[in-house]
Amino acid sequence: MVLIQDNKEFDIQFPIIIIGAGACGLCAALSANEHGIKPLILERDKEPSGSSALSTCLIPAAGTKLQKKAGIEDTPEIFSSDIINKARNENDQNMVRFIAKESAPTVDWLIDNNVPLDLVTGFFYPGHSQYRMHGSPNRTGTELMDALIKKISQKKIDLMTSALVSNIYFNSDKIITGVEITRPNGNRENVGCKSLILACNGFGGNSEMVKKYIPEMANALYFGHTGNRGDAIKWGIEIGASISDIGSYQGHGAVTHPHGTLLFWGLMTQGGFQVNIKGKRFSNEVRGYSEQAVDVISQENSYVWEIWDSNGHELGMDFVDYRNGSDLKAHKTAKDINEISFLTKIPLKSLEKTFEYINHCIKHKTKDNFGRDWSNIKKMTKPFYFAKVTGALFHTQGGLDINSLAQVLDKNGKPFPNLFAGGGAARGLSGPSRWGYLSGNGLLTAVVLGKVAGRSAAKKIINNDY
Ligand SMILES: Cc1cc2nc3c(=O)[nH]c(=O)nc-3n(C[C@H](O)[C@H](O)[C@H](O)COP(=O)(O)OP(=O)(O)OC[C@H]3O[C@@H](n4cnc5c(N)ncnc54)[C@H](O)[C@@H]3O)c2cc1C
The missing domain is CATH 3.50.50.60 (FAD/NAD(P)-binding domain)
Structure with a gap:
């Protein structure tokens, strides 16, 4: 008062x-x-x-x-x-x-x-x-x-x-x-x-x-x-x-669930992406992490899966939050799309379709349907990494x-x-x-x-x- x-x-x-x-x-x-x-x-x-x-x-x-x-x-x-x-x-x-x-x-x-x-x-x-x-x-x-x-x-x-x-x-x-x-x-x-x-x-x-x-x-x-x-x-x-x-406010669209560690957004700008439990992307992830928070929590069950590759993993190791997420096993690895589908229960066909579309955009150096530009992105290198994430409020x-x-x-x-x-x-x-x-x-x-x-x-x- x-x-x-x-x-x-x-x-x-x-x-x-x-x-x-x-x-x-x-x-x-x-x-x-x-x-x-x-x-x-x-x-x-x-x-x-x-x-x-x-x-x-x-x-x-x-x-x-x-x-x-x-x-x-x-x-x-x-x-x-x-x-x-x-x-x-x-x-x-x-x-x-x-x-x-x-x-x-x-x-x-x-x-x-x-x-x-x-x-x-x-x-x-x-x-x-x-x-x-x-x-x-x-x-x-x-x-x-x-x-x-x-x-x-x-x-x-x-x-x-x-x-x-x-x-x-x-x-x-x-x-x-x-x-x-x-x-x-x-x-x-x-x-x-x-x-x-x-x-x-x-x-x-x-x-x-x-x-x-x-x-x-x-x-x-x-x-x-x-x-x-x-x-x-x-x-x-x-x-x-x-x-x-x-x-x-500043939101963030990639807090691992339920571990509560943060995934830095460089994973996205290097070619990572998010899919909902049906295996479908739902936004242009690289607009920014703040606006992504609402998009994530408005998906079914208020969580989604983030998928990135071994290059992103290398970059992430500079970040203590990322290393904590790895130690806590918030991030999982998979040798191929089949294994991601098996471990996340995302329907395989739908996930394959999402990967195919992204690879198409990378190959043809084009923007996708959400307006995300893939022209400078390299094809993902295995193993794949993925984590269940939710959106959060960081500060007003x-x-x-x-x-x-x-x-x-x-x-x-x-x-x-x-x-x-x-x-x-x-x-x-x-x-x-x-x-x-x-x-x-x-x-x-x-x-x-x-x-x-x-x-x-x-x-x-x-x-x-x-
Ligand atoms: C997970 C996370 C990651 C972030 N990463 C970044 C980043 O990399 N780069 C970036 O720019 N921003 C980042 N932010 C945002 C950034 O942390 C904040 O914008 C910034 O720390 C605000 O600083 P501040 O000093 O204003 O507030 P704070 O650091 O929150 O300090 C405010 C202090 O005031 C005290 N206080 C409150 N009310 C009272 C009272 N009535 N009497 C006495 N004390 C009181 C609190 O206890 C607190 O210690 C991040 C935020 C979060 C949550």
């Missing part, structure tokens, strides 16, 4: 409070510290993890030092146009351009802060026209989080865990004055601040809000951090903040409108002077729906806007600009 009180007194005061210790909150803290102000980070969990730790840690950026070293010519303009095209021109294009411009300095800055990132090459994620994904060695968000937390501790920045922010204090001049923290034993503490950064992600972990704003995913598996209950958005609604694209993309200082805006476009937001708390770059999400834009907005929010909040304090 937002508690409106003038002249509220606090026992203790911090210059900047950051709510949430995911990638956004930790980047905000490092950035504020770098600009001369030590913040306090408040995290509801005992150990910080957030969706950031669950992620595959792939962060796109255009014009980084790693790209230059690899001879890849990429620019914020090319990146912006990829983001805008994916969202069919329906996203906030000024924000897209701003974030694309900040992407390379931010990834270079992460590397300077000892976050281990390398350039991911070998396959493209849907919608990206250049090799620009930067990933940690095992492609897992725990590596990102471990590196950021280590830096926070080296810089002696206060990180208070088991500290759920239950209410925020606001006065009649639209200034945030502090927050109320609730401890696991129910004890409450009030802490004052000069600026507040909302880095507590969206509402994927709040089933009521998902039902209200994203009804198509109300019954889907939620694969993100359950502690993300939409607090930033709820507070924003109460203070009259502008909120956009509330129905937008709608959120608080902000300006290029990451200040939260009211409904007239006027900034709240000392309230900032980033990551999943802010409006994403995907436009209004599931199909606009371009791979990597979740962490991109977390790290870029975290860095921007920390810098802006610190500068405001140093310049006494209130």
